[in-house]
Amino acid sequence: QLQLQESGPGRVKPSETLSLTCTVSGVSISSSSYYWAWIRQSPGKGLEWIGSMFYSGTTYYNPSLKSRVAMSVDTSKNHFSLRLTSLTAADTAVYYCARRLNWNYPIDYWGQGTLVTVSS
Amino acid sequence: DIQMTQSPSSLSASVGDRVTITCRASQSISTYLHWYQQKPGKAPKLLIYAASSLQSGVPSRFSASGSGTDFTLTISSLQPEDFATYYCQQSYSIPDTFGPGTKVDLK
Numbered sequence: 001q002l003q004l005q006e007s008g009p010g011r012v013k014p015s016e017t018l019s020l021t022c023t024v025s026g027v028s029i030s031s032s033s034y035y036w037a038w039i040r041q042s043p044g045k046g047l048e049w050i051g052s053m054f055y056s057g058t059t060y061y062n063p064s065l066k067s068r069v070a071m072s073v074d075t076s077k078n079h080f081s082l083r084l085t086s087l088t089a090a091d092t093a094v095y096y097c098a099r100r101l102n103w104n105y106p107i108d109y110w111g112q113g114t115l116v117t118v119s120s
Numbered sequence: 121d122i123q124m125t126q127s128p129s130s131l132s133a134s135v136g137d138r139v140t141i142t143c144r145a146s147q148s149i150s151t152y153l154h155w156y157q158q159k160p161g162k163a164p165k166l167l168i169y170a171a172s173s174l175q176s177g178v179p180s181r182f183s184a185s186g187s188g189t190d191f192t193l194t195i196s197s198l199q200p201e202d203f204a205t206y207y208c209q210q211s212y213s214i215p216d217t218f219g220p221g222t223k224v225d226l227k
Contacts, residue, residue, distance in 0.1 A: 047164070047207060049216035062215040063121075096163055104211040106154035108175070110163035 002026040004097050004111035011117045018084040018118075022097030022111060023077075029055045030075040035100045037107060038071065038082045042093035050082065050095075052103050060103055087118045122146050122210050126219035132227040139195040141222045143208035148188045152212035155184055155193045158221075159204045167206075168193065198224070 008020035022036070029036065038050040051061040053071045061069050070083045084091060095116055099109040123146035133139050143153065151171035156164035166175045168184040171191060181196045195202055203226055208219040 046220050047209070047218035049218070060214055064215070098163075104152060106166050106169040106175075106209070106211065107156075107164075108166050108169075110165075113163055 002099065002109050004099065004109060006095060006097050006111045006114040008095075008114060008116070010115060011119060012087055013120050014088055014118055016087055018082070018087055018091065018116060020082045020095055020097075020114065020116070021079050022081070023079045024099075025078070028075075029073055029078050029080065033101075035103050035105075036071075036073070036080045037098045037100055039096045039098055039107070039110075040091075040093040041096070041113070042090075044090070045093075048093075050084075052100065053080065054103075055080075058103075089118050092116065092118045121215055122149060122213060122217050124208055124210055124217050124219040126206075126208060126222050128222060129220065130223040130225065132225055133198050134227045135198055135200060137198045137227075139198050139202075139224060141193045141206055141224075143186075143191045143193070143219050145189045145191075145210055145212075149210045149212035151187050152210055153186065153191050154209045154211065155182075156207045156209065157202075157204045158207065164207060195224075 003025045005023045035052045037052040053059040055073050068085045073080045094113040096113045097111040098107045100107045125144045153171045155168040158164040184193045205221045205223045207221050
């Protein structure tokens, strides 16, 4: 059974960089043909897709975040990561990692989510 | 970006009621429309994909239809575990966008 688990700091200061990791269990990131994604949810903006990537490196980012976001995969640790720079209070949200069968397919597996608060 | 709207934003219903939620896209998205259910403190759960296909394990009281710009999600007989917030999502073009949600609560 596929499981996804987010990890990272619960609080980050404004202007700093957020780094989150999603540990995947139940399937090998590099042996599967799935896309891996990050989505966030805040009271003000609802659900917002951040980006999706294939383990080989193909990435798709939300244009509204593209200048600040990077996703990467570590196949040796079977996890993928999100890096978001120049944080502001507007980046405060629950961040979910997720899986989809292709870049434009629905999201069929979600992690439990991790709350990130941007505050000094 | 494709804008997604949902109506109503909230509704109150009783167990056994038939509930219909609508979702509208700002431009045609064919059938690249998916529905999710979210309960407080939990991640969204995929209910319906490609506008009308029931995700494995989802009860058959959930159904959906539509194509182009107008879509509906129907719960034929509301059960206690169905009180939640429902979101639509389009994956026709990048960026994926979600509707603002419809909260279904107990009358």
